[in-house]
Amino acid sequence: MIELVDVSLKYNNETTALNHINLKVDDGEFAFIVGSSGAGKSSIIKLLLRERVASAGKVFVNGYDLSKIKRRKIPEFRRSLGVVFQDFRLIPTLNVYDNIAFSLRVTNASNKYIRARVPYILELMGLTEKAKRFPHEISGGEQQRVSLGRALVNDPPLIIADEPTGNVDPELSYEIVELLKGINACGTTILMVTHEHDIVRYFGGRTISIEHGEVVFDDYIGGHDEE
Known part of the structure; x- marks a missing residue:
């Protein structure tokens, strides 16, 4: 690798x-x-x-x-690659769901795939109930889990x-x-x-x-x- x-x-x-x-x-x-x-x-x-x-x-x-x-x-x-940074690097104007989905959208993944993959990652990261929250509305630990979910969503x-x-x-x-x-x-x-x-x-x-x-x-x- x-x-x-x-x-x-x-x-x-x-x-x-x-x-x-x-x-x-x-x-x-x-x-x-x-x-x-x-x-x-x-x-x-x-x-x-x-x-x-x-x-x-x-x-x-x-x-x-x-x-x-x-x-x-x-x-x-x-x-x-999936990359996770110390400072999270989340997009402040996007909610948790869309921050994770962003990595798929830039690769032109289909909407059908995004609708299936993102909820799976949200559940894996323990973030299902935070899907509609924005980065400033969640804790630092949760923000890092969003960052990790975003790194993982493309299955690198x-x-x-x-x-x-x-x-x-x-x-x-x-x-x-x-x-x-x-x-x-x-x-x-x-x-x-x-x-x-x-x-x-x-x-x-x-x-x-x-x-x-x-x-x-x-x-x-x-x-x-x-x-």
Whole structure:
């Protein structure tokens, strides 16, 4: 699903954000990327979304070679991903139903498919009763579930979650990760970027630690149910 081969990234040809990173995430995996602020996590996300191009090395995501992809193909590539952001990025003028449906409408999905798929996602996210509410009328945890539903509605093979628990209450953080784990159990590959080490220790699994733009740890750790 994801492969970085000897990848480096420099900003303004001076500041080294990533230094010879090698990383592979297979189909069906759930992996955490952890690291402090400035470690290089956001740089990896920018490469994976093709917001930045590697200064050296190769980046492959969902079968696309992002070092060679043509500009006109980038929107198609991004539609092959589900992305969940820390700041939710919901459209304030659309209600919960339409925020989730938006991802389908931009791909020209049929109205019949939208009417079948969106209620299913609403139920999955526990948002059925909030369908007609607007983002400012629901809690931060609910807004993040809308964001997650929007990422999931296209049934992408890969979801990238960038600090998805950063703007929700601590107890809701675990709920969001539980939802991601459930989605992963159904076969979707999940890459979750976080600085919250407590969450990673609680859930366990594959953990990739980034420091100063380099991978310093990549292994499986035991979670609470393995202690």
